[in-house]
Amino acid sequence: MSEHEYDLIVIGSGPGGQKAAIAAAKLGKRVAVVDKHDMVGGVCVNTGTIPSKTLREAVLYLTGMNQRELYGASYRVKQDITIADLLARTQHVVGREVQVVRAQLMRNHVDLISGTGSFADAHTVVVEGRHLGDRRTLSADYVVIATGTRPARPGHVDFDAARVLDSDEILRLEQIPSSLVVVGAGVIGIEYASMFAALGSRVTVVEQRDQMLDFCDPEIVESLKFQLRDLGVTFRFGEKVADVAVSDDATITTLVSGKRIPADGVMYSAGRQGMTGDLALEAAGLTADERGRLVVDDYYRTEVPHIYAVGDVIGFPALAATSMDQGRLAAYHAFGEPANGLGALQPIGIYTIPEISYVGSTEAQLTSSSVPYEVGIARYRELARGQITGDSYGMLKLLVSTTDRKLLGVHVFGTGATDLVHIGQAVMGCGGTVDYLVDAVFNYPTLSEAYKVAALDATNKIRALDRFSS
Numbered sequence: 001m002s003e004h005e006y007d008l009i010v011i012g013s014g015p016g017g018q019k020a021a022i023a024a025a026k027l028g029k030r031v032a033v034v035d036k037h038d039m040v041g042g043v044c045v046n047t048g049t050i051p052s053k054t055l056r057e058a059v060l061y062l063t064g065m066n067q068r069e070l071y072g073a074s075y076r077v078k079q080d081i082t083i084a085d086l087l088a089r090t091q092h093v094v095g096r097e098v099q100v101v102r103a104q105l106m107r108n109h110v111d112l113i114s115g116t117g118s119f120a121d122a123h124t125v126v127v128e129g130r131h132l133g134d135r136r137t138l139s140a141d142y143v144v145i146a147t148g149t150r151p152a153r154p155g156h157v158d159f160d161a162a163r164v165l166d167s168d169e170i171l172r173l174e175q176i177p178s179s180l181v182v183v184g185a186g187v188i189g190i191e192y193a194s195m196f197a198a199l200g201s202r203v204t205v206v207e208q209r210d211q212m213l214d215f216c217d218p219e220i221v222e223s224l225k226f227q228l229r230d231l232g233v234t235f236r237f238g239e240k241v242a243d244v245a246v247s248d249d250a251t252i253t254t255l256v257s258g259k260r261i262p263a264d265g266v267m268y269s270a271g272r273q274g275m276t277g278d279l280a281l282e283a284a285g286l287t288a289d290e291r292g293r294l295v296v297d298d299y300y301r302t303e304v305p306h307i308y309a310v311g312d313v314i315g316f317p318a319l320a321a322t323s324m325d326q327g328r329l330a331a332y333h334a335f336g337e338p339a340n341g342l343g344a345l346q347p348i349g350i351y352t353i354p355e356i357s358y359v360g361s362t363e364a365q366l367t368s369s370s371v372p373y374e375v376g377i378a379r380y381r382e383l384a385r386g387q388i389t390g391d392s393y394g395m396l397k398l399l400v401s402t403t404d405r406k407l408l409g410v411h412v413f414g415t416g417a418t419d420l421v422h423i424g425q426a427v428m429g430c431g432g433t434v435d436y437l438v439d440a441v442f443n444y445p446t447l448s449e450a451y452k453v454a455a456l457d458a459t460n461k462i463r464a465l466d467r468f469s470s
């Protein structure tokens with residue numbers, strides 16, 4: 001029997017921490033999870049994934065955007081959408097999700113300890129509660145650090161939590177801005193830019209690089225930019241912010257190039273910083289990099305082997321789904337439970353309006369590694385379900401090896417993209433070829449049928465090539 005009170009202490013109750021705790025509990029281990037009272041479920045449930053995705057759903061519903069192709073450009077479910085309309089749905093879903101997390105931990109006899117954790121030594125964590133003197137000392141054989149990230153804030157900008165905000169604060173807006181500057185065209189910046197544009201805000205996106213989402217298929221990113229410009233978004237690529245000035249009722253963002261952009265508000269989405277500052281890492285013999293992140297090995301062990309780190313605090317890909325699996329795998333490794341590693345095929349989902357998702361390689365990657373491929377495309381407007389749904393811009397693109405006909409990549413843009421991608425992921429994961437999709441019968445009318453249409457397109461092109469070469 002160990003001298004420690006717990007087998008495992010998990011610091012942080014986001015997706016990585018939760019799944020590490022549950023996996024250890026399922027193995028019969030004594031587990032404690034430490035997090036602040038109002039952050040159960042992590043950034044994922046409280047300030048990141050869940051609120052932003054619920055907000056998006058509320059925006060899509062209330063603006064009636066997805067129905068306008070069928071009912072006309074003036075179609076709205078609600079004329080004057082207020083921030084209260086949007087937040088009602090968000091708060092409801094967040095509240096329910098927190099309950100789901102709490103209940104799951106409770107059911108599995110995981111102790112949820114409220115407060116901020118820091119190391120006293122490599123096996124001991126001190127938890128400071130909300131009230132003075134509310135302090136507990138816990139010890140464990142193993143520790144998982146799953147403390148996530150917070151928005152990075154450039155030093156030269158005065159964030160006032162009213163007009164100049166970071167992406168965590170955007171959900172605290174008191175009204176929908178009629179104009180908004182979004183600084184940073186990463187995933188979070190572009191997701192929020194598209195939501196506010198859909199709500200009718202005049203959005204200007206400022207990005208210091210010359211392009212955005214450069215890890216995605218360029219054709220799809222072009223389509224997204226076209227759709228966003230159509231919603232009134234202005235892009236300022238290759239531009240840096242020099243200064244943000246704030247008055248009682250407006251902001252002026254001055255760019256290094258001299259341009260000045262007036263707007264009701266400014267949202268910064270300039271990367272994220274690992275939440276390791278409160279952990280007293282040195283007491284455990286650990287150090288973080290300059291962005292607050294921890295380095296781990298293939299088993300999520302830090303430089304102190306009984307201390308693991310998972311989720312956003314270890315950096316790329318910083319997604320909820322990946323964090324969950326990292327947490328589970330860290331717990332399995334700590335307690336000697338055999339497991340496969342993280343799946344090689346990780347889907348990427350970007351919940352812009354319209355949404356993007358992909359799995360596998362991009363055309364640029366295949367080209368640079370000289371892998372011959374053919375492209376098969378299905379456009380939603382050619383599918384009966386696309387017409388019924390009123391999505392004329394959506395598309396699904398398959399990248400198929402011309403040597404062994406295996407699927408190399410799947411890229412989807414439009415309604416349901418983040419769900420649809422998993423069909424391709426499953427085929428690819430099982431080493432399937434494009435012929436599976438040609439032969440499979442899909443329900444009709446569905447958007448999934450896009451796979452068959454794209455597969456036929458790709459095989460027709462490959463056939464033409466084969467005829468020529470034979």
Ligand SMILES: Cc1cc2nc3c(=O)[nH]c(=O)nc-3n(C[C@H](O)[C@H](O)[C@H](O)COP(=O)(O)OP(=O)(O)OC[C@H]3O[C@@H](n4cnc5c(N)ncnc54)[C@H](O)[C@@H]3O)c2cc1C
Nearest residue numbers: 012014015016042043044048117147148311312318319320
């Ligand atoms: C706006 C936004 C949208 C996003 N959208 C998506 C999406 O659509 N899909 C997706 O897959 N991912 C999305 N993400 C990313 C996703 O939220 C993260 O990948 C995920 O939450 C990371 O999980 P984690 O386990 O690292 O912990 P986190 O969810 O980051 O939570 C960390 C927890 O640790 C706690 N903590 C920190 N320090 C301490 C301490 N010293 N003591 C106690 N507790 C501490 C914090 O309070 C927090 O609750 C989004 C993120 C943001 C910000």
